[in-house]
Amino acid sequence: xxxxxxxxxxxxxxxxxxxxxxxxxxxxxxxxxxxxxxxxxxxxxxxxxxxxxxxxxxxxxxxxxxxxxxxxxxxxxxxxxxxxxxxxxxxxxxxxxxxxxxxxxxxxxxxxxxxxxxxxxxxxxxxxxxxxxxxxxxxxxxxxxxxxxxxxxxxxxxxxxxxxxxxxxxxxxxxxxxxxxxxxxxxxxxxxxxxxxxxxxxxxxxxxxxxxxxxxxxxxxxxxxxxxxxxxxxxxxxxxxxxxxxxxxxxxxxxxxxxxxxxxxxxxxxxxxxxxxxxxxxxxxxxxxxxxxxxxxxxxxxxxxxxxxxxxxxxxxxxxxxxxxxxxxxxxxxxxxxxxxxxxxxxxxxxxxxxxxxxxxxxxxxxxxxxxxxxxxxxxxxxxxxxxxxxxxxxxxxxxxxxxxxxxxxxxxxxx
Amino acid sequence: xxxxxxxxxxxxxxxxxxxxxxxxxxxxxxxxxxxxxxxxxxxxxxxxxxxxxxxxxxxxxxxxxxxxxxxxxxxxxxxxxxxxxxxxxxxxxxxxxxxxxxxxxxxxxxxxxxxxxxxxxxxxxxxxxxxxxxxxxxxxxxxxxxxxxxxxxxxxxxxxxxxxxxxxxxxxxxxxxxxxxxxxxxxxxxxxxxxxxxxxxxxxxxxxxxxxxxxxxxxxxxxxxxxxxxxxxxxxxxxxxxxxxxxxxxxxxxxxxxxxxxxxxxxxxxxxxxxxxxxxxxxxxxxxxxxxxxxxxxxxxxxxxxxxxxxxxxxxxxxxxxxxxxxxxxxxxxxxxxxxxxxxxxxxxxxxxxxxxxxxxxxxxxxxxxxxxxxxxxxxxxxxxxxxxxxxxxxxxxxxxxxxxxxxxxxxxxxxxxxxxxxxxxxxxxxxxxxxxxxxxxxxxxxxxxxxxxxxxxxxxxxxxxxxxxxxxx
Ligand SMILES: Cc1cc2nc3c(=O)[nH]c(=O)nc-3n(C[C@H](O)[C@H](O)[C@H](O)COP(=O)(O)OP(=O)(O)OC[C@H]3O[C@@H](n4cnc5c(N)ncnc54)[C@H](O)[C@@H]3O)c2cc1C
Numbered sequence: 042x043x044x045x046x047x048x049x050x051x052x053x054x055x056x057x058x059x060x061x062x063x064x065x066x067x068x069x070x071x072x073x074x075x076x077x078x079x080x081x082x083x084x085x086x087x088x089x090x091x092x093x094x095x096x097x098x099x100x101x102x103x104x105x106x107x108x109x110x111x112x113x114x115x116x117x118x119x120x121x122x123x124x125x126x127x128x129x130x131x132x133x134x135x136x137x138x139x140x141x142x143x144x145x146x147x148x149x150x151x152x153x154x155x156x157x158x159x160x161x162x163x164x165x166x167x168x169x170x171x172x173x174x175x176x177x178x179x180x181x182x183x184x185x186x187x188x189x190x191x192x193x194x195x196x197x198x199x200x201x202x203x204x205x206x207x208x209x210x211x212x213x214x215x216x217x218x219x220x221x222x223x224x225x226x227x228x229x230x231x232x233x234x235x236x237x238x239x240x241x242x243x244x245x246x247x248x249x250x251x252x253x254x255x256x257x258x259x260x261x262x263x264x265x266x267x268x269x270x271x272x273x274x275x276x277x278x279x280x281x282x283x284x285x286x287x288x289x290x291x292x293x294x295x296x297x298x299x300x301x302x303x304x305x306x307x308x309x310x311x312x313x314x315x316x317x318x319x320x321x322x323x324x325x326x327x328x329x330x331x332x333x334x335x336x337x338x339x340x341x342x343x344x345x346x347x348x349x350x351x352x353x354x355x356x357x358x359x360x361x362x363x364x365x366x367x368x369x370x371x372x373x374x375x376x377x378x379x380x381x382x383x384x385x386x387x388x389x390x391x392x393x394x395x396x397x398x399x400x401x402x403x404x405x406x407x408x409x410x411x412x413x414x415x416x417x418x419x420x421x422x423x424x425x426x427x428x429x430x431x432x433x434x435x436x437x438x439x440x441x442x443x444x445x446x447x448x449x450x451x452x453x454x455x456x457x
Numbered sequence: 458x459x460x461x462x463x464x465x466x467x468x469x470x471x472x473x474x475x476x477x478x479x480x481x482x483x484x485x486x487x488x489x490x491x492x493x494x495x496x497x498x499x500x501x502x503x504x505x506x507x508x509x510x511x512x513x514x515x516x517x518x519x520x521x522x523x524x525x526x527x528x529x530x531x532x533x534x535x536x537x538x539x540x541x542x543x544x545x546x547x548x549x550x551x552x553x554x555x556x557x558x559x560x561x562x563x564x565x566x567x568x569x570x571x572x573x574x575x576x577x578x579x580x581x582x583x584x585x586x587x588x589x590x591x592x593x594x595x596x597x598x599x600x601x602x603x604x605x606x607x608x609x610x611x612x613x614x615x616x617x618x619x620x621x622x623x624x625x626x627x628x629x630x631x632x633x634x635x636x637x638x639x640x641x642x643x644x645x646x647x648x649x650x651x652x653x654x655x656x657x658x659x660x661x662x663x664x665x666x667x668x669x670x671x672x673x674x675x676x677x678x679x680x681x682x683x684x685x686x687x688x689x690x691x692x693x694x695x696x697x698x699x700x701x702x703x704x705x706x707x708x709x710x711x712x713x714x715x716x717x718x719x720x721x722x723x724x725x726x727x728x729x730x731x732x733x734x735x736x737x738x739x740x741x742x743x744x745x746x747x748x749x750x751x752x753x754x755x756x757x758x759x760x761x762x763x764x765x766x767x768x769x770x771x772x773x774x775x776x777x778x779x780x781x782x783x784x785x786x787x788x789x790x791x792x793x794x795x796x797x798x799x800x801x802x803x804x805x806x807x808x809x810x811x812x813x814x815x816x817x818x819x820x821x822x823x824x825x826x827x828x829x830x831x832x833x834x835x836x837x838x839x840x841x842x843x844x845x846x847x848x849x850x851x852x853x854x855x856x857x858x859x860x861x862x863x864x865x866x867x868x869x870x871x872x873x874x875x876x877x878x879x880x881x882x883x884x885x886x887x888x889x890x891x892x893x894x895x896x897x898x899x900x901x902x903x904x905x906x907x908x909x910x911x912x913x914x915x916x917x918x919x920x921x922x923x924x925x926x927x928x929x930x931x
Contacts, residue, residue, distance in 0.1 A: 050830065060892070094575075103910050107688055114800060114802065116693060116696070116697040116801075116802050117800040117801050117802050117831075118696060118698065119694070119699075119800070136908070139699055141701070161641070169499070171618065172640075173770050174617075174646060174649060175614060176616075176620055184759070184893055186887070188889040188892075189887075189889060190839075190887075190889045190890045190892070190893040191886070191890050192886075192890065192893075193893070194865075194866070194867050195796075195800065195865050196800055196831055196865070196866050196867050196870070197798075197800065197801075197830050197831065197832075197849075197868075198606055198610075198615065198798055198827070198830040198831070198867075198870040198871065199602045199798055199831045199867040199869070199870060200482040200603065200867075200869050200870065200871055200874075200889070201868055201869050201871070201874060201878070201881070201885050201886075202618065202874070202875055202882065202884065202885070202886060202891075202894055202912070203650055203653065203654060203894045203897055203898070203912070204604070204649060204650055204652065204653050205650065205893065205894070205897065206649075207617070207646045207647055207648075207649025207652075208646060208647075208649065208650050210646060211644075211645070211646060212645055216645075218594075227700030227701070228700075228701065228728070229699075250559075253559060256673065256739070256741075258474045258738070258739065258848040260831075269473065277594075294742065295742040295745065295746065296742070297741050297742035297745060297845075298738070298739055298741045298742035298743075301739065301741030301742070302741070304815050308915065323558050347641075349639050349640055349641040349642060351560045351638055352559075352560060352561070352641055353559045365482075376877075377640055377641075378639055378640060378643060379640070406637055407639065408639045409639040409642070410639075410642055412643050427643050427644075428643050431642060431643075431644065432634055433633050433634060433644070433647055434644065436633050436635070436642050436647060436900070436901075437645045437647065440645060440647070440900045441645075442900070443568050443896040443897060443899050443900040444896055444897065444900075452648050455644065456643055456644050457646060
């Protein structure tokens with residue numbers, strides 16, 4: 042893509058500006074306000090096709106110029122950085138201090154912290170480590186008037202003022218452009234292990250229930266179907282055994298604790314339900330971890346959905362989705378009730394609609410929803426990209442009406 | 458207050474669900490923050506969401522301010538009825554509506570006392586993780602409003618990390634449900650901003666909370682130090698070494714005297730400070746982690762590190778910690794518990810400053826706090842009958858909090874802004890920051906009729922006061 046223009050969902054071309062400082066960013070927003078232009082912020086463009094197409098002409102703002110580390114007091118286990126920093130770069134900064142932000146972000150070389158926050162990215166480790174809302178302790182945005190406005194602070198515990206950090210996370214940039222963030226950090230784990238179980242589809246529900254009762258404390262509980270395993274084995278031959286269903290249970294902790302849990306899990310598993318069992322400890326687990334983090338953003342997908350459910354409903358939803366004629370590649374963060382489904386080229390709009398008609402009621406019955414992470418732009422006009430509206434939508438609109446009354450930021454793109 | 462409103466409230470709720478006699482109202486003139494007092498015109502005790510809605514609508518019809526109250530243990534004056542009006546006490550909405558272990562959540566009414574929930578879950582081996590020291594009295598509704606912390610929130614996270622959804626009666630009487638037991642619902646995380654909004658966004662009538670499995674094992678250690686500095690250095694080093702204990706609490710020598718007199722734990726009365734250091738989780742590897750902690754404490758000149766050898770000993774130690782505030786009554790007729798936060802590496806500095814400020818204002822100050830989070834609780838001892846002492850307490854509190862801000866911290870880690878710290882908001886935040894917060898409040902509470910004069914410094918400007926506003930008890 043040309044560096045000076047940008048298209049979002051075929052909308053555009055939008056002229057691109059790249060501020061080198063927050064002051065410049067503020068000027069840009071003020072300028073756009075004067076000319077009544079819309080603003081489309083972006084970072085690494087890894088999720089730029091997430092959401093609906095823009096509805097108003099305007100400018101695209103490339104935030105990758107804002108990469109300063111403001112403060113890294115490692116012994117306080119916090120860091121304050123500008124939001125254009127990539128997740129990979131952030132990881133490099135933290136590693137020498139034996140620290141990390143334990144959030145899984147695909148395409149970390151390109152994905153920026155601001156983008157990850159705006160889309161509230163998470164992955165397998167959310168079961169053990171939570172999501173971004175558990176780590177952001179301070180945030181600064183450039184608001185609709187071009188002013189810097191912050192909330193929170195730089196200390197790990199703080200209840201002064203409204204916790205706007207929560208509001209900006211997952212708001213797709215509609216309430217302000219995230220310019221600076223303070224994070225609380227975690228120590229790197231001493232040891233890791235992945236236990237790989239394979240089974241027949243009918244055994245999944247009982248296995249997940251057993252894992253829920255396990256004495257061990259997994260940090261991830263991933264469920265894959267055969268199509269997902271096939272997609273993996275095309276990229277990395279032999280990384281997983283071919284099987285109808287694969288369950289991957291991850292541990293990250295002290296060496297002794299990880300070793301005990303692997304043994305304990307093996308001892309606990311109900312006999313007769315498994316086809317195979319294997320564990321990978323230490324760095325031998327790296328390639329599979331990495332793939333589990335990346336697969337939610339799989340580029341081979343024409344359409345990707347994300348369902349959120351009560352965790353106990355995962356098995357049923359997964360089974361129904363796997364039985365659809367589309368041959369979906371499915372990955373579930375099964376301990377958290379998140380199911381990601383990828384459909385490949387064979388899908389048509391009509392089939393997509395039919396598929397969602399089957400899956401949405403199951404998701405909403407499980408107190409959740411289903412959103413489209415990605416699909417062809419032309420389909421977005423008729424598919425429920427942001428899922429089924431919930432009863433608090435009007436209040437969300439009231440919040441937006443207050444914080445971005447002119448709908449200056451990403452107009453048309455979000456649910457709100 | 459107008460008689461027609463009172464009549465309507467009585468008709469709505471029944472005669473035994475409201476208090477109007479001055480002697481009854483006296484109980485409600487303040488909460489745990491006793492420096493400012495003001496009685497509400499009436500206190501009502503609804504038993505359902507529908508009743509809360511009806512009360513709120515009545516208040517709107519009569520243009521009268523109202524505010525929610527839980528157990529009234531707020532230490533920031535969150536329950537001070539500025540401008541009088543209707544106080545909505547939620548203590549009769551005290552049912553645990555649902556517990557779902559498979560889906561790891563519970564649904565509770567706002568008046569459920571924090572500890573009741575944990576006690577309810579205990580037979581199944583689960584608990585509700587946020588454990589404020591006041592957990593035997595404070596309500597989950599109050600915890601949601603103040604985003605409470607507690608000793609074990611160091612590892613497990615504060616209230617907001619455990620709230621999945623809220624049913625809120627908005628200040629205009631509409632009811633909304635945000636979030637829910639499934640994670641990651643699309644749209645704004647309204648639940649996340651409702652938590653910690655100190656009653657200014659409406660009245661929480663139901664909460665979906667995450668429940669947590671009990672750890673299998675604990676190691677609870679008591680590090681005894683000659684000086685406060687040795688104890689605080691230990692804290693910095695533990696955190697810096699990447700050890701995240703379940704809890705890390707400090708008590709200084711003055712508070713130890715009081716706690717020992719009250720509970721006879723066997724604390725060393727000649728120690729400068731003690732640290733309660735607890736790790737929990739699976740048995741495997743826990744012993745090693747405890748040894749690492751002991752080694753770091755010893756390296757920082759711990760005189761000894763004791764272990765709680767039995768469950769009973771561990772529980773007694775926690776009782777001493779959690780009821781330490783109560784024991785302070787032995788030291789002085791009145792006390793003011795402060796709440797500030799500093800980066801954890803600044804703990805040695807801030808404790809020195811507290812000592813200096815105490816000397817400067819000729820006040821005794823004792824310390825018992827959530828050290829692992831850098832969340833200090835200096836307790837300033839005084840006699841409120843002595844106006845000069847009271848003045849000095851306020852000045853000293855102020856100076857301590859200013860120092861917290863100066864070193865990059867905050868004026869409240871868990872007790873909230875309430876009315877007490879409203880003047881600090883413009884020191885922590887710019888007019889632009891506050892402008893955004895005000896706009897957010899306008900989305901929920903545009904007329905500022907619900908909990909006026911709380912949290913934001915501009916609040917309260919446009920309420921119709923039925924009584925003189927804030928009355929200091931000085
Ligand atoms: C001895 C002692 C120890 C304490 N220790 C801790 C501690 O370790 N950690 C900590 O965080 N705090 C602590 N506190 C402070 C206090 O207990 C907490 O702030 C607690 O959450 C208040 O709960 P409550 O039910 O008493 O609420 P209240 O004091 O009744 O109310 C507090 C605020 O919440 C609002 N509110 C109450 N209910 C609702 C509702 N349903 N909907 C909307 N708003 C509502 C009120 O308007 C008020 O602004 C301590 C207090 C004492 C006295």
